[in-house]
Amino acid sequence: MGEPDTGAARPADEAVIETRGLAKQYRGTLAVDGIDLRVPRGSVFGFLGPNGSGKTTTIRMLMGLIEPTAGSARVLGRPMPRSSRTVLPRVGALIEGPALYGFLSGRDNLLRYDAADPTADPRTRSARVAAALDRVGLTAAAAKKAKAYSLGMKQRLGLASALLQPRELLVLDEPTNGLDPQGMREIRSLVRELAADGTTVFLSSHLLDEIEQVCTHAAVMARGRLITQGPVADLSAGARGRLAVTTPDPAEATRVLAAHGVSELTAVGPKVTGELPADPPDLADLNAALVAAGVRVRAFGLERATLEDAFVALTGEGFDVAG
Template sequence: MSDDAIRTRGLTKRFRTGQVAVDGIDLAVPRGAVYGFLGPNGSGKTTTIRMLLGLVAPTAGQVHLLGEPMPQAAARVLPRVGALVEGPAFQPYLSGRANLVRLDAVDASADPRTSRARIDGALDRVGLGAAADKRYRQYSLGMKQRLGLAAALLRPRDLLVLDEPTNGLDPQGTREVRHLVRELSDAGTTVLVSSHLLAEIEQVCTHVGIMGHGRLLLQGTRAELTARRGARVVLRVPAADADAAVAELRRLGLTDAAGERPAADGTVTVTAALADDDGTQVDGAGAPDGGAHGAGPRPQDVAAALVRAGVGLLALDVRRPSLEQVFVELTGEGFDVAR
């Protein structure tokens, strides 16, 4: 368990109605990773997060946080874990600072002598220093979300669990959260973050897990997930050379090569998949004639072969599937995730 900040085995949550919210998932979040936890509404993400933190008892399965079993080791583990789950809840008639003072006071492992410095530091870190003495009920949604982040950051954390951390934030606030996550990760904190903002996940996450109907459909590094469908080579050639380009690509073993209709400028776009039949990425050494043992040509091999064949190659690009394409492929749904 030492290599993972979070690991589950067969984690399951079944409600009394018979509904299975989480169905035997094996989650693996490496230490130091920024793990993007994605899934459509109702996919079981927040239920999973609540089980990880001991807020909900699992029906079956095991949970280890920071190498220790939960909830048995909760008293030792949770002081090392910061969390923002399903939006923050604070006393509405107290100021942001006063709310944090109350939270800090109930943390038996916190040093009361450094309380003021830690609270001020957390408020400044999330951009609430100037509004620290304003009543919580007067906070905007974005400010409330920032205060929840401040509460999670009152102490240095080995693990940070964030459920929709950018909810209600404007673009500037979203960028600040993104930078904060990177800063924490660079300092060695493992971060698990769920978000409906795909662009944010793609920019900050090193690993991704995709949930659907209570099951973990896929997990791995971001590069592994987007490479699973392989890359495509996209060429632009003169219309007169389109047939020759397609023929040469097929000779190289790119059997799905095809050209589109000529554009107004007299050029044609030709595409082909740079992948084996099983969908694995082909970026190893491949001979210009297609190579042996199922290996495909590299992009530079494609360009060289086309030039040798006399094709007027105007442009060559290699496009890999986006995380959104992988998500839609797995879930059949648009990207509107969170809970």
């Protein structure tokens, strides 16, 4: 199944991950329905989708953990899963949470991970483990048993295991799961550092604002299908911004805006937002209509469309934050 392994790596300007018609079927149900995914080298690529959209199944196929039903996948220029033995040593991965030995310390867990890597030099093992612990902020807890770690600490330790060796590609499944806001900021900063060093980062997340803050590119999955992919700025630009009016007269502003075709109006405190119609009125005329009706306008304009706006526009549904 898939393409033959020619043994030749692809040029540096080609995709780090590329799939053609990749599909996975379980008992007659298509969990992944023929997707063509392309992850550019050097990108921080966000993989978005609600619960059950096929994200984790796709990642498991990319990593050679399960066989596709149809189609092909190439990672670092080689067909998967056929080339797992040559590809995976160049990939760091954290999928569906870390697998840890609870009775071992954090440091000893990493020592075990490193010892299982046939490419790892045992003479520099301790130094690599110490550097990985420091990079994810676990040096002070290195001697504590993993079973006593919080969810966020376990997530950090799993990320440290993926960073024991320099990697061309880092695949992260919900990397900030269980972290407090400070921990989330630190992981985002780490992802940026890794990307600056030349590592391509492929991460799935249900946190849309996280994708906007850290990712250069993204793909949106829904019901097993790839809805769209591309630079994050381009995806957001595909959705229309919302009209926003700040006024001490929100009720009257809502009435006037509705009369001029603005829909999905919401008022939170002094701020009123809504969707402009497909053939929107001139914004200056709309502002003048508010003023003429006695609405005291303090601010008026279009808010930049977010990635969430783009997701809703593309899929016609809200984003399931449990996904």
